[in-house]
Amino acid sequence: MALVRYNPWQEMNALQSQLNRLFDESFMPSRLWKDGDVKVPAAELQETESAILLKLEIPGMEAKDLDVQVTEDAVYVSGERKSERKTEEKGYTRSEFHYGKFQRVIPLPARIQNTNVTADYKDGILNLTLPKTEAEKNKVVKVNLQEIVA
Template identity: 35%
Template structure:
């Protein structure tokens, strides 16, 4: 669109590998409108988790497809659940020529803040179809207390 209107300016910015004007920014946007989106997601943590609480029990669900219970280590440290583990690359066939590998491999660690003190000794964890489910009972002594306001 703008390339035909401002060819010299566009040539300069292409040579410099950066936009030189607002016209270049618009050209880049129209060519690839969602090109900046991958940068928004680069800091997402692994594994993805859901944290919920009901009836005094905190439940953490973590997506860990392809892992076994022995591949994951759990601990509670400083009012946070710590998940550690390693997803190993299973390259059994040497003749495969990969063109693209998007699945992640390697060691991971995730610290999930808990919404209060929990009774660590009563915590339970289980795998269910690639999802790790950890249940942590809240400590009743540390429950939130209501403060009345005097007038």
């Protein structure tokens, strides 16, 4: 049997690697990913008693360039940001903007009336008000409790 020298830093490196994976960009879809990957808009979802409020961050686009479709249980948003080509006589132009198509499907926590959705798009923020169905508004779930006898 071979003896292996204990290295306490190896455990620290493993912990650092796990933390890096936890905060990796793949868990944060609103960030720009590596070349070839897609950038999706960041979303904020708030549920009230009568509606679901969805806010999407889509800067640099016009409302006519967005396709928003709503079903009873999900919202589908897609669009395309077209690149603006610039040429400079001296050197190169560098851009960290993301151009191209994107799409995102956001499942909703409750059923909604997709015929009564209202939308507002201003300053790169898309606000959707998704009213809940009457059945969802009045939904009460009875929980049966059983006493455990030890």
